[in-house]
Amino acid sequence: MGSESSPKIVIVDESPIRAAILEEGLREAGFTGVAHISEMHNLLARIYALDPDVILIDLENPSRDVLEQMFQVSRAVRRPIAMFVDQSDSASIQASVDAGVSAYIVDGLKKERIKPILDLCISRFNAFSKLQDELDRAKSALEDRKVIDRAKGILMKLKGLTEDEAYVLLRSTAMREKKKIGEIAQSILTASELLK
Amino acid sequence: MTRALRIGFIPLVDAAALIVAVDKGFCAAEGLDVTLVREVSWSNVRDKLNIGLFDAAHLLAPVAIASSLGLGHVKVPIVAPFNLGLNGNAITVSPALHVAIMAELSGDPFDPMATALALARVVAARRKSGAEPLTFGMTFPFSTHNYQLRFWMAAGGVDPDEDVRLVVLPPPYMVDSLANGHVDAFCVGAPWNSVAVDLGVGHILHFVSDILVRAVEKVLALRQDWSEKNPAVLAALIRAHDRAAEFIEQPQKRLEVARILSAPERIGVDPEVIQRTLDGRLKISPDGTMRESSRYLLVGRQGAARPDPAQAAWLYAQMARWGQTAVSPEALAVAMAVFRPDLYDAALGREAKPTEASEGIGAFAGPAFDANDIAGHLAAFKIGRQKA
Numbered sequence: 213m214g215s216e217s218s219p220k221i222v223i224v225d226e227s228p229i230r231a232a233i234l235e236e237g238l239r240e241a242g243f244t245g246v247a248h249i250s251e252m253h254n255l256l257a258r259i260y261a262l263d264p265d266v267i268l269i270d271l272e273n274p275s276r277d278v279l280e281q282m283f284q285v286s287r288a289v290r291r292p293i294a295m296f297v298d299q300s301d302s303a304s305i306q307a308s309v310d311a312g313v314s315a316y317i318v319d320g321l322k323k324e325r326i327k328p329i330l331d332l333c334i335s336r337f338n339a340f341s342k343l344q345d346e347l348d349r350a351k352s353a354l355e356d357r358k359v360i361d362r363a364k365g366i367l368m369k370l371k372g373l374t375e376d377e378a379y380v381l382l383r384s385t386a387m388r389e390k391k392k393i394g395e396i397a398q399s400i401l402t403a404s405e406l407l408k
Numbered sequence: 409m410t411r412a413l414r415i416g417f418i419p420l421v422d423a424a425a426l427i428v429a430v431d432k433g434f435c436a437a438e439g440l441d442v443t444l445v446r447e448v449s450w451s452n453v454r455d456k457l458n459i460g461l462f463d464a465a466h467l468l469a470p471v472a473i474a475s476s477l478g479l480g481h482v483k484v485p486i487v488a489p490f491n492l493g494l495n496g497n498a499i500t501v502s503p504a505l506h507v508a509i510m511a512e513l514s515g516d517p518f519d520p521m522a523t524a525l526a527l528a529r530v531v532a533a534r535r536k537s538g539a540e541p542l543t544f545g546m547t548f549p550f551s552t553h554n555y556q557l558r559f560w561m562a563a564g565g566v567d568p569d570e571d572v573r574l575v576v577l578p579p580p581y582m583v584d585s586l587a588n589g590h591v592d593a594f595c596v597g598a599p600w601n602s603v604a605v606d607l608g609v610g611h612i613l614h615f616v617s618d619i620l621v622r623a624v625e626k627v628l629a630l631r632q633d634w635s636e637k638n639p640a641v642l643a644a645l646i647r648a649h650d651r652a653a654e655f656i657e658q659p660q661k662r663l664e665v666a667r668i669l670s671a672p673e674r675i676g677v678d679p680e681v682i683q684r685t686l687d688g689r690l691k692i693s694p695d696g697t698m699r700e701s702s703r704y705l706l707v708g709r710q711g712a713a714r715p716d717p718a719q720a721a722w723l724y725a726q727m728a729r730w731g732q733t734a735v736s737p738e739a740l741a742v743a744m745a746v747f748r749p750d751l752y753d754a755a756l757g758r759e760a761k762p763t764e765a766s767e768g769i770g771a772f773a774g775p776a777f778d779a780n781d782i783a784g785h786l787a788a789f790k791i792g793r794q795k796a
Contacts, residue, residue, distance in 0.1 A: 253590060256575070274578030276449040277548050281576040283480045284549045284732070306459045314451070 219265035219325060220245040224255065226273060230340045234268070237336045243329065256281065266326065267316040268333055271309065279316050304330060311337040356394035363397035366404050411641050412441045416453045417466035419446055419675040420579065421598035421685045422493035422626045424665065424707055426466055427675075429652035431668045437651075438644035446673065449578060450548045457629060458484040464645065466492060467629035470550040470723045473743045476632075479733055480550060487635050488627035488720075489751035490646050494712040496625050496685070496705035497553055497616040498601040499560065501593040502586055503694075505530070505542065506611040518699075520618050520772045524564025531571050544568075545577035545585060545594035552616075552625055553595040555726035560619050562791040563773035568730075569793060586610050597625065598685035598705065599677045605691050606681070612692035617703040621770025622712075624719040625705075627747075635751070646755035653708025662686050715747035721779035722769050729786050731793030740782060 221243055225231040231248045238246050249258050252275045259267060259282075269276050304327075308314055311334040315326070360382065367378040382400075386393045417423040426444060429435045435442040447453045450468055454475060457465040472486040473479075501509065512529040515522030531542065544561075546553040558568040568574055577585055582600050585591045587609040594600075595616075604610030616623055628649060635642045656665050665686065666679035675682065684690050688704030691697070706712035724743035728735045752758075769777045775788050786794060 252581070253585075253588075271452050272448060274448040274580060276451045277578055278576045280451055280480065281549055309452075309455050309459060309461065314455070 218242065218244050219329070220263065221247070221266045221268065221329065222259060222262050222264040223248045224252075224259075224267060224269040224273065224275065224279075226250055226252070227270070230270065230337070233340050234333060234336045237332050238329070241328065241332055252278075255279075266329055268329075269314050269316070270337070271312045271314055276314060282316065307334050311335075312341065313337045356392075356397070359394055359401060360397040363400040366400055410436075410439055410441045411644075412443070413463040413641070413645075414443050414445055414461065415464045415466070416445045416447050416456055416462040418448075418450065418453060418579070420466075420626075421669065421675065421682055422496050422705065422707070423466045423675070424656050424669055424686070425490075425492050425649045425652040425713075426628070427669055428656055428665060429648045431671075431674075432652065432655060434648040434651045434655075435645075438648045440641070440644055440648060444674075450551075454481065457486070457631065458482060460631070460634075463634065464628055464630045466626055468548060468551050469624045469627050469719070470552060470555070470727070471548065472627055472629045473720055473723055473746050474550040474727070474732075476742055476746050477733065477739055479727065485632035486629050486746055487632050487748050487751065488629050488715055488746050489635070489642065489748040489755070490628040490649050491624055491713050491715055492626040492628055492649075492707070494622050494624055494706040495615070495617045495620075495703055497556060497595055497597050497623075498612045498690070499557065499593060499595045499614045499616070500586065500601045500604050500610040501613045502589070502591075502610060503608075505592045506613065509613070518614070518618055520560050520614055521563060523613060524560055524562075524566065526564070527561055528565040531566050535571075541572050542592045543573040543575060543590070545575055545582055545591040545596070547579055547596060548576060549732070550727070552623060552723075553597075555723065555730070556616050556619055556623065557595045558730060559726070559771065559773070560614070562789065565791070567791050583607060583609065599675070599681045602681045602684055602690060603677070605694060608694040611694070612690060612699070615690075615699075615701050615704055617701055619772055621703065621768070622706075622719070623769065624716070624723070624747075627715070642751065643755035646752060650708070650713060650756055653713050656686065656707045657709045659687075714752050715749045717744040717747045717749070718768065718777070718779050720744045720747040721782065722777050725777070725782045725786060728782060728794060729789065729792045731795055734795040735783050735786070740779075744779070 221238060223231050223234055228250060235246050235248060247262050255275050255278050267279060269279060308330060313333050315330050315333065363382060364375055364378040367373055367381060368375060382393050382396055386396045415426060417426050430442045430444055450471060453465045453467060454471055456462045458475065472488045476485045508530045509523055509526045512526035513522055517523065544557055546557055557574065561568055566572060579596050579600050582594045582596050583604045586594060586604055601612050605612060630642065655661055662683055666683040669675045669682050670677060670679040685705055688702060689698060689700045692699045720743050721740060724740055727733045733739065771777065775785060778785050786792060
């Protein structure tokens with residue numbers, strides 16, 4: 213299977229960004245044979261066509277159960293694989309499940325050659341979720357700003373305030389009620405909607 | 409003191425007791441603060457239970473056994489002190505395969521032997537004409553669905569490993585795959601059979617209760633070491649789920665149960681479809697034909713919740729029949745010990761109800777199951793992949 217040079221790795225992931233981040237990391241670490249499958253239909257056939265040594269799949273993917281079939285011998289699966297994790301590897305499983313990735317290793321690849329691949333996946337998956345969190349935070353900050361702008365507009369119109377005065381009023385109310393400015397702004401929007 | 413627990417589940421109707429136990433406050437009444445975590449694959453549920461991210465889980469009964477035996481994955485001893493459901497699966501076929509089977513059928517279309525023999529004739533005709541083998545979808549290698557499909561077709565002379573293709577498909581992909589012709593049939597739990605019929609892409613050929621009278625389907629699964637360290641919490645969980653199962657089985661509560669289960673963060677399908685499943689009154693054909701069964705899905709009634717080690721033995725026998733493991737008395741004992749009627753009885757302070765369980769597995773073909781002679785039992789079946 214040519215794994216003495218560089219093991220052939222397949223990434224099964226419907227998220228093109230995450231797959232790209234992982235692929236880049238693997239290439240930088242010298243794993244040159246990396247392929248990506250994003251289409252889940254006929255997954256086993258696609259995997260067998262690529263004949264990989266290592267298969268990586270994200271845990272949000274329901275098709276993970278399809279890969280479990282590779283442990284069986286049947287008409288659909290002629291070359292069964294073995295999971296590299298043995299009884300002593302619970303720490304590896306824990307770390308990978310926490311990060312949201314799982315690895316399936318075709319029988320025959322040495323365990324010490326898998327470790328760096330899995331470690332790299334875990335760190336890249338963690339980096340991706342951090343990125344996703346930051347993106348979500350930025351999105352919600354943007355949402356907050358839109359809500360605050362609209363609440364300011366309502367206050368300016370109803371109370372004849374300037375924009376700065378409206379903002380000060382929102383902020384002082386938020387401090388007094390120990391809430392976020394966004395929450396106070398949202399309640400103003402809700403109230404004005406009700407009173408329309 | 410309230411005890412916080414995380415329980416993983418797959419959005420299927422047989423997660424009903426778990427969901428109702430939380431959403432109707434039966435867990436809270438037992439001092440349990442349960443967070444239900446919806447998962448996308450059985451592998452995830454198994455792994456998260458195994459490594460302790462979940463305290464308990466909605467699990468395929470054969471996965472609990474495989475995990476305790478270390479088959480297919482890491483060995484983690486599991487206990488199953490409460491059955492979440494018996495039966496509940498169905499075999500759905502594409503309109504084209506339905507026509508083909510009905511054309512070859514002699515006898516009652518609800519008789520699994522008649523349909524299995526008809527399937528064998530369809531398979532033989534396809535082979536003769538050089539057509540691709542039929543493909544059947546099921547949910548997991550260690551699943552009731554896998555064993556039920558195999559048991560049915562093998563009784564008619566169809567070898568599930570040689571004459572057709574059996575492929576794992578995640579339940580949410582089943583209906584699309586049938587519509588696209590990627591599979592010709594599937595065996596899955598509710599609501600997916602009904603969804604296929606409603607969309608006009610499938611006919612329900614059999615309820616699993618045609619094939620087996622009583623088949624354990626999902627269990628409440630916990631790690632053995634956890635259950636030994638937390639006996640009081642375990643007993644409280646069993647009581648909460650027993651109350652939930654009782655609630656679900658009251659016909660006048662079905663509408664409310666269906667609404668609870670239909671919430672987007674729970675099962676997330678039309679409450680009417682869920683109610684059909686709970687009532688055992690299913691539309692089986694796109695033309696609107698209905699079929700009723702009193703045994704379609706049992707959640708607690710007729711003693712369904714009480715674990716029966718003979719059921720574990722039957723599942724273990726299927727693993728052996730299809731080459732997933734070799735028969736050994738030690739492994740059989742481990743498999744049977746996964747099912748814990750003693751924990752169930754202790755938590756509920758009840759005596760066993762042997763009258764209900766005496767019906768046994770009730771398979772439509774082969775001799776009556778005998779847990780004391782698995783090798784002898786399997787020898788009665790012609791088709792199989794038994795390891796020496």
